[in-house]
Amino acid sequence: MSMRAPSTDLPISFEDVSVTAGAVTILDRISLNLAAGSPTVLIGPNGSGKTTFLRTAMGLIAPARGRITWGGQENTPPVRRAIVFQRPAMLRRSAAGNVRYALKAAKIPRAEHAARLAEVLALVGLEGFGERAARRMSGGEQQRLALARALARDPAVLFLDEPTASLDPAATKSIEDVVRAIASRGIKVVMSTHDLGEARRLAGDIVLLHRGRVIETAPATAFFISPRTEEARKFTAGELLI
């Protein structure tokens, strides 16, 4: 996994996108561009639409209105995209078996499997864990294995849904280190968090969501120093956004 030429999956462009579930609007007319570069971090209170945004950007949810393009194209299969869900499901195999499954699913040539397996396990700090049963690993280890599995697909863009939720500080730090390592390899990271400290530590850009709308998008430094909107000011000051 080296630095690559820009993939056809970037930029990801939301044009007036709404997502609904029955009568409820979860994402409300979002227009946004996700381009190659440093990590984009989605912040916002629970229920603001962060998870739905990530799933929609991955292509798992079809918008009720508007359109999404990946590298200028609609309806592209998620070949160069990968996602790590908030509670990733471990396949009933060894850690290495989980990564090999992802390699096969991504149609990576078999000759490359061994090298890539070793590479992604090392990248997430799970060298020597290959033969462990994935479902018997700790929460932090499973989260790192899910990252390895996603990276095995050789993605151009990686979506992470609250990757450190419910992890202790040590496990959180190890995940954040992996995220930095991933970003430094030229993979576009788009992640959600409700932890402002984490957003400060990792974000290149911030997207603040509230009630399914994009309230503010800005480079992280600008966002935290001088938020433009009242909601952003409240949120960064630690006040409740209801």
Added chain:
Amino acid sequence: MPEDVSALHLILTGDPALLAIVRLSLIVSLSAVILAALIGVPFGALVALTRFPGREGVVVVLNALMGLPPVVVGLLVYLSLSRSGPLGSWGILFTPQAMVIAQTILVAPIIAALTRQTIEDLWAEYRDELTAMNVGPIVRVATLIWDARFSLVTTLLAGFGRAAAEVGAVIIVGGNIDGFTRTMTTAIALETSKGDLPLAIGLGMVLIAIVVAINALAWTARRAGERMAG
């Protein structure tokens, strides 16, 4: 008790009549479980993973068929295979083949219904991941069956338990012919009614021992497999 002693004697000396009965019982029940698995596992997985009108009804019927009365199945198979029945030309009534057919019909719904539930539960867990990995439908089904394999072993054991223990269907379509279609359960019923308790008790002990042994074997295999795969 003298009957117990005689029963043990029959087992320990490897009485040929007893061994023939045990052998036939195992062949019939295991064949039925294998056939029922070949039908029931794919069918259960199909129902688990597809949405079609009337699906709920199929699930309810499938679950209800787990309680199919063996004598009714025996009667239906008997009517089908009897000389004037639609399959009478096969000429297999009162043969082990007829017994396998009847037991397959009894066991297939059990395997299909339990497989449906197992695969559906696992799919709820795997859906997001497999969709995100862009896995096609055939690989998806194969993945779910493979990953559910330890639970499916229990499903097969439930089917085997049903087949090995039932008497109603095999006695109707097999006829309990000595040395040809006599199984452990039909022999126990017959010997008890004749008053030959040693043979009945001996067969009962063997039947229980076989069921326990097969379950113990499956349990050991499952634990070993789970240690490897989680």
